[in-house]
Structures are given as structure tokens and as C-alpha cells.
Amino acid sequence: xxxxxxxxxxxxxxxxxxxxxxxxxxxxxxxxxxxxxxxxxxxxxxxxxxxxxxxxxxxxxxxxxxxxxxxxxxxxxxxxxxxxxxxxxxxxxxxxxxxxxxxxxxxxxxxxxxxxxxxxxxxxxxxxxxxxxxxxxxxxxxx
Amino acid sequence: xxxxxxxxxxxxxxxxxxxxxxxxxxxxxxxxxxxxxxxxxxxxxxxxxxxxxxxxxxxxxxxxxxxxxxxxxxxxxxxxxxxxxxxxxxxxxxxxxxxxxxxxxxxxxxxxxxxxxxxxxxxxxxxxxxxxxxxxxxxxxxx
Amino acid sequence: xxxxxxxxxxxxxxxxxxxxxxxxxxxxxxxxxxxxxxxxxxxxxxxxxxxxxxxxxxxxxxxxxxxxxxxxxxxxxxx
Amino acid sequence: xxxxxxxxxxxxxxxxxxxxxxxxxxxxxxxxxxxxxxxxxxxxxxxxxxxxxxxxxxxxxxxxxxxxxxxxxxxxxxx
Numbered sequence: 001x002x003x004x005x006x007x008x009x010x011x012x013x014x015x016x017x018x019x020x021x022x023x024x025x026x027x028x029x030x031x032x033x034x035x036x037x038x039x040x041x042x043x044x045x046x047x048x049x050x051x052x053x054x055x056x057x058x059x060x061x062x063x064x065x066x067x068x069x070x071x072x073x074x075x076x077x078x079x080x081x082x083x084x085x086x087x088x089x090x091x092x093x094x095x096x097x098x099x100x101x102x103x104x105x106x107x108x109x110x111x112x113x114x115x116x117x118x119x120x121x122x123x124x125x126x127x128x129x130x131x132x133x134x135x136x137x138x139x140x141x142x143x
Numbered sequence: 144x145x146x147x148x149x150x151x152x153x154x155x156x157x158x159x160x161x162x163x164x165x166x167x168x169x170x171x172x173x174x175x176x177x178x179x180x181x182x183x184x185x186x187x188x189x190x191x192x193x194x195x196x197x198x199x200x201x202x203x204x205x206x207x208x209x210x211x212x213x214x215x216x217x218x219x220x221x222x223x224x225x226x227x228x229x230x231x232x233x234x235x236x237x238x239x240x241x242x243x244x245x246x247x248x249x250x251x252x253x254x255x256x257x258x259x260x261x262x263x264x265x266x267x268x269x270x271x272x273x274x275x276x277x278x279x280x281x282x283x284x285x286x
Numbered sequence: 287x288x289x290x291x292x293x294x295x296x297x298x299x300x301x302x303x304x305x306x307x308x309x310x311x312x313x314x315x316x317x318x319x320x321x322x323x324x325x326x327x328x329x330x331x332x333x334x335x336x337x338x339x340x341x342x343x344x345x346x347x348x349x350x351x352x353x354x355x356x357x358x359x360x361x362x363x364x365x
Numbered sequence: 366x367x368x369x370x371x372x373x374x375x376x377x378x379x380x381x382x383x384x385x386x387x388x389x390x391x392x393x394x395x396x397x398x399x400x401x402x403x404x405x406x407x408x409x410x411x412x413x414x415x416x417x418x419x420x421x422x423x424x425x426x427x428x429x430x431x432x433x434x435x436x437x438x439x440x441x442x443x444x
Contacts (some may be wrong), residue, residue, distance in 0.1 A: 002176030010161060017176065022226040025178045028246075031161065032169045032239065045371055047436055048417030083165040096175065096254075100247050103171075107239060117374035118442040128375040129442040190294055190357055191337030260295035260365040271296040272363040 002044050003051060005078040009083050017072050021092035024069040028099040029090040030107050034082045039120040042080045050115040060110050066102040073106060075116070146194060148221040153231050160215050165237035167212040171242040172233040173250050179225040180240040187220045187229070193258040201252050209245040211236050216249060218259070289350035291316070292357035293328075300327040313348040313356075334359045368429035371396070371436035379406045392427040392435075394428045427435075 020047060034042050046086045055073055062071055072090040080086060087110060091102040118129040153174045161170060168228060177185050198216055205214055215233040223229060234245035261272040293301040301324055302353050317325040327333075334336045335342045336357040344346065350356060368389045372380040380403055387395050396404040406412075414421045415436040421427065429435060 009158075011154050011158030014157055015152075018153060018176075020147075021178065023179060024176070026175045027174060027175075029157075029172045030169060030243070031172075033165065033167070035166065035168045035237070045373065045377075047371065047415070049434075050415055050420070050438075051434070053418075079216065086398065094178070096173065096250060100173070100243070100250075104243050107243075111239075114441060115373075115438065116441050117439070119374075128378070131440045131442050153346055188294065188298075190336070190359065191290065192355075192357070193341070193359075196339075257362060258294075258359065259362050260360070262295075271299070273364050274361045 002074050003046070003055070003077055005075065005076070007080075007084055008076070008088070010088050013072070013074060013088055014090060016069065017090050017092070021070045024092035024099075025094045026096040026099045027090060027092045028096075028103040029088065030070075030088040030103050031085055032107075033085045037082075039082065039122050040124075041121040042059060042082075042086075043119050043121075043126070044075075044077045044080065044086070045117045045119070046077055047115050054114050055110070058106060058114070061109075062091070062102045062106055065105070066091070066093065066098040067095070068098065068102055071102065071106070073110065075110065075114070077116075083095050144199070145217050146189070146220055147217065148219070148228055149221070150223075151217060151231070151263045153228050154282065156215070156217060156231055157176040157235075158231060160213065160233050160235070164213045167235035167242075169239040169242050170233060170235045171239075172215075172231065173246050174228055175230040175250075176224050176228045177225045182225065182265050183267075184264040185222065185223045185229075186262050186264075186269070187218075188260045188262070189220055190258050197257050198253070201249060201257070204252075205234070205245045205249055208248070209234070209236065209241040210238070211241065211245055214245065214249070216253065218257070220259075287315070287352050287358060289352065289354040289356065292338060294357060295360040295362070297333070297358050297360055301354050308350070310350045310352050310354065312343050313345075313350065316350055330360070332361050366429065366431050368395070368433040368435065371434060373436060374439040374441070376412070376437050376439055379403050389429045389431050389433065392424075392429065394422060395429055407437050409439070411440050421428070 014029055021027060057074060059071055062068065069092040072088065074088040076086050089103050089106045091099045093099040119126050120129060157172055164170060202214055202216060205211065212235040216230065217231040219229050232246050232249045234242040236242040262269050265274060287310060288307040291306045291308055293304055298304050300320055317328065336359060366391060367386040370385045370387055372383055377383050389407060396407065416427065417434055
């Protein structure tokens with residue numbers, strides 16, 4: 001579980017995670033990256049006193065809810081260009097269903113409950129991005 | 144969509160897939176590998192006249208059912224040692240929910256509808272592996 | 287003049303090999319020429335058949351011609 | 366003798382900066398000393414607060430002491 005303020009290579013992170021969990025039956029990963037759509041830059045701001053404890057709490061919930069061999073959560077902060085990876089979540093488990101559910105759950109909660117604020121620069125102007133309705137819709141699936 | 148009879152490197156495959164889909168919002172992957180559990184070797188047999196058309200049909204269903212930027216299905220055949228990757232499925236999509244669903248669906252159907260038979264060698268003896276009940280359970284979710 | 291039977295999965299053990307050449311003709315006649323245990327295993331409820339790479343929906347009326355390949359497919363155990 | 370307010374997300378634009386030092390005291394007094402538009406934005410229904418890194422469940426009765434850090438958190442837009 002890490003926050004990083006420099007670009008990362010998802011394939012290299014996954015190679016390390018796979019190597020650390022060679023005994024797991026299956027590994028599910030999600031990698032989210034900056035979509036182009038006209039924005040020049042995306043900035044991810046966070047509030048450090050809440051962000052890391054929040055991600056730790058989420059990891060603990062995942063570990064308690066599913067039988068996992070390992071869980072990786074990696075989130076970028078700072079300024080990102082289109083195509084750069086923002087987030088990488090990976091779950092290793094003996095059973096495929098558990099790995100899928102844990103990765104899906106972790107992403108739903110990272111998206112809507114973690115302490116990140118995004119703004120994007122279009123034509124030289126910064127605009128804050130409001131949460132989307134379907135971020136909340138995802139959470140309702142887990143109640 | 145490929146069947147390969149030699150070991151593959153999932154991280155390298157994912158690096159190539161990620162690079163080919165830099166404009167997708169998210170990429171979900173599942174990697175399944177041989178669990179140890181006392182077996183020395185796993186052998187995956189298939190019937191070529193059915194296997195590849197079956198995987199093609201599954202890929203077409205996924206492409207029709209979800210809005211995907213790309214779909215990767217890679218399946219090993221032949222003899223594998225514990226820890227070796229068996230299967231890699233990856234789905235790239237603008238929307239995370241679509242990528243998760245397509246990868247999950249592809250794995251459920253690869254596991255239970257594709258034409259692979261597995262046997263494992265324990266203490267020098269080969270044993271065929273029967274399908275598990277929960278492989279069928281997975282399919283019921285998609286009806 | 288031969289046709290070929292293909293045995294997948296555990297049926298390979300029952301047949302003592304992955305394939306066997308047989309004399310063409312109606313499927314009933316082909317099966318009757320095999321060991322009874324093997325014929326019973328091939329006709330198991332969950333065993334499907336593919337004729338020249340095409341899955342068969344109905345078991346009745348199959349006649350093997352010269353060069354035909356009939357595969358017997360037990361339930362798969364997947365990836 | 367100062368306490369610090371932290372403005373996240375779009376509240377940073379409303380405040381004209383990411384943080385501001387204020388005179389300690391009851392939250393009502395601290396807010397009253399700000400521009401009215403900013404005070405209204407900070408008290409928005411969906412804005413949460415964290416005092417020294419701990420989320421606050423109730424808004425009533427907050428008194429800022431010297432060295433305290435009070436963060437205003439609008440809805441997040443996630444990863």
C-alpha cells in the first residue's frame with residue numbers, strides 16, 4: 001500500500017507482485033490510467049493525515065473480508081499526463097472469485113471513499129473534477 | 144487470443160497490452176498459475192479443432208456484450224510446473240465496471256466451457272482432474 | 287478404409303490411447319466392436335461428441351465414413 | 366498564537382490558497398472572521414472536517430487551540 005508522487009511502471013509492479021505470490025492460484029489486477037479527452041494535465045491532491053490511514057483501513061477490510069494471499073494498492077499523486085497510470089490494485093488469492101471480488105471492492109472504495117481530489121487543465125485552465133454519480137453506485141453493491 | 148505450449152511471462156504480456164491500450168481508462172487482468180499442493184506436474188490437453196474456435200467465439204461474445212478497447216486471452220497447453228502461469232485474461236475499457244465484468248466473464252467461461260482437460264502427476268502417478276462444482280456456479284451469475 | 291476415434295481427458299485412459307483407427311460404419315457398429323467397458327464410458331451422459339471438429343447435438347444416426355474423425359469429450363476441467 | 370485551516374479540492378480556489386493561519390478560538394468566531402462567501406462554502410452540507418488528522422463526526426462545539434490544524438474536505442473525486 002503506497003502513495004507515490006512519481007510515474008510508476010504497472011508491468012514492473014505486477015512482475016514483483018506475481019513473483020511474491022507464486023503460490024497463489026490467481027491474481028487479479030486493475031490499472032487505471034489518465035484518459036486523454038482533451039485535458040493536458042491531471043493533478044491529484046490529497047490530505048496526507050487522512051489518505052494513508054484511509055488506504056490502510058481499506059486494506060484491512062479487504063484482508064478481513066476475503067481470503068487473500070496478498071493485496072497491492074498503489075496510487076499516484078501530483079501531476080499526470082494522459083496515458084500515465086494513476087492507480088494499480090492487485091489481489092492474490094487461492095480462489096479466483098475471492099481475488100476478483102477483493103480487487104473490485106478495493107477499487108470501488110478507493111474511487112469514492114479515499115481522500116483524493118482531482119483537477120485537470122484544459123486549454124491552460126484548471127478545473128476541479130466533481131465525483132460522478134456512478135462512483136457511489138458502485139458502493140451500493142457491497143452493502 | 145492465443146494458445147501457447149511454452150512458458151510465458153505475464154508481466155511482459157501485460158506491458159505489451161498496456162502499451163497497446165494507453166487510451167483506455169482501465170485495464171483488468173486475471174492471471175492463473177499452477178498451485179503446488181503436492182503435484183509435481185500439471186498437464187493441459189486440448190482438442191485443437193474445438194479449442195481455438197471456442198476461444199474465438201468467447202472473445203466475440205465479450206466484445207459484443209461490453210464496450211471494450213481490447214481483450215487478451217492467453218492459455219497454456221502442455222506440461223507445467225507449480226508456479227507457472229496457466230492463463231492470462233486482460234480487458235481494456237473506458238469504464239472500469241466494463242473491464243471487470245468482461246475479464247470475470249471470460250474467466251468463468253474459459254474455466255468451464257473451453258476444451259481443456261487437466262491431469263496432474265503426484266508421486267509419479269497421473270490423475271485426471273474433474274471439473275469442480277463452483278466452476279458451474281460461476282456461469283449461473285451471467286444468465 | 288478407416289475412420290478415427292479421438293479420446294480426450296480420462297477417456298484416453300479408458301481407451302488405452304489418445305486415438306484409435308476403426309472400420310467406418312454406423313456408430314452403433316463401431317462401438318459394438320470395442321471393449322464393453324470402453325463403449326459404456328464413451329456413451330456416458332456427460333460425454334459430448336465432435337465429428338470432424340463440429341460438436342454434435344444429437345447422438346442418433348451417426349455413420350462414420352472413410353477419413354472421418356469422431357472425438358469423445360468428457361467434461362472439461364478448464365484453466 | 367495561531368491555528369491553521371487547510372482547504373482541499375475546490376475549497377482551495379474559494380479560499381485563494383491551500384491553507385491559512387487564523388487566530389485560535391471557537392470555530393464560529395474563526396469563520397466569522399473570513400469572507401462570507403468562503404464561510405458559506407466551508408459549511409456546505411457535503412464538506413467534512415478533520416481536526417489534527419481525525420475526522421469530526423459533529424460540527425458543534427469545536428474550539429481551535431494553538432497549533433491545531435482543521436482541514437475542510439469537499440467530496441473526493443477518487444482514483
